[in-house]
């Protein structure tokens with residue numbers, strides 16, 4: 001059977017991973033259309049989320065959220081394989097020092113049972129507000145490198161990527177220049193328009209700093225006093241490290257906030273003394289970090305970035321819908337979790353499209 005033509009709208013991590021899984025299946029011939037494309041055009045555009053991520057694998061799914069948990073678990077194994085077999089793809093195994101919050105988060109983290117090298121961290125090393133502390137093998141993604149790899153991998157298998165902006169999802173096949181059997185919507189925050197008009201979508205503002213800190217050899221995350229704050233440290237494997245951050249729901253403010261930068265510097269030095277080439281005996285509370293240390297790390301800042309996570313009330317949307325005569329498969333709204341669940345949702349999207357296009361009615 002000849003592959004069926006489909007168009008994927010969006011070339012962030014979700015669009016490209018979904019496109020790659022569809023193309024790899026052999027059942028589809030994929031054209032991606034997107035306004036923002038890795039390696040093409042304005043890399044500093046704040047109109048999409050993917051270039052702004054850390055990114056590490058650190059599941060946030062609640063124990064009861066079985067769809068998200070499955071996606072994170074599947075992505076863990078996919079990213080681990082990529083790290084082992086295709087080191088040029090921008091994915092590495094790194095030790096995670098994971099401190100979870102409470103009381104909303106469960107004391108038993110959902111990844112227990114499948115992450116490698118899981119060990120409890122001694123309570124004496126827990127930062128304030130932590131309800132548990134574990135170290136384990138996580139994955140860190142060098143975001144610019146990984147997005148380019150996804151695009152090249154897709155094109156290497158015969159898929160295509162076209163740059164262009166759509167006003168309506170129904171014009172995607174025309175822009176792609178193909179007679180498509182279906183359109184896959186991975187437009188993130190773009191799904192507030194495009195004729196999809198999803199009013200449940202909203203931005204969650206993030207602010208991060210890229211710093212030079214070659215001594216950092218693990219990734220870590222810890223809760224803060226406020227729900228819209230956390231401290232996280234993600235080495236990119238090239239001597240630079242992303243530190244953050246904030247989760248400001250509903251904020252679309254594109255500018256850097258100086259007080260947030262200050263907070264990030266202080267909380268990350270407290271959590272990860274390696275940022276200043278020091279050992280774990282220098283773990284401390286943010287309020288104990290001396291001003292001169294904040295200044296030392298400030299000198300190592302390469303840039304500050306503000307990006308917007310594509311959040312959705314009720315969680316990600318993965319479902320098939322008929323829009324006029326067009327079959328549309330939605331896969332968007334991944335908020336803070338787009339990288340760490342990318343492969344799981346992409347595989348589920350392929351199964352849904354198979355069912356929508358090829359399933360025979362059985363009596």
Ligand SMILES: Cc1cc2nc3c(=O)[nH]c(=O)nc-3n(C[C@H](O)[C@H](O)[C@H](O)COP(=O)(O)OP(=O)(O)OC[C@H]3O[C@@H](n4cnc5c(N)ncnc54)[C@H](O)[C@@H]3O)c2cc1C
Pocket residue numbers: 009010011012013014015016033034035036037047048049050051052053054055056057058164165166167186187188189190191194205206207208244245307308309310332333334335336337338339340341
């Ligand atoms: C500061 C920060 C830190 C993060 N850290 C992590 C992390 O550590 N781990 C993790 O898993 N996730 C992390 N995330 C979340 C992650 O970045 C997102 O979940 C992910 O990038 C969403 O990808 P996406 O492909 O759905 O959307 P996007 O990257 O926003 O891509 C949307 C695509 O749709 C296209 N598009 C939209 N509208 C139109 C239109 N009208 N016409 C044509 N094209 C259109 C865009 O051009 C783009 O190509 C972080 C995010 C931020 C901001």
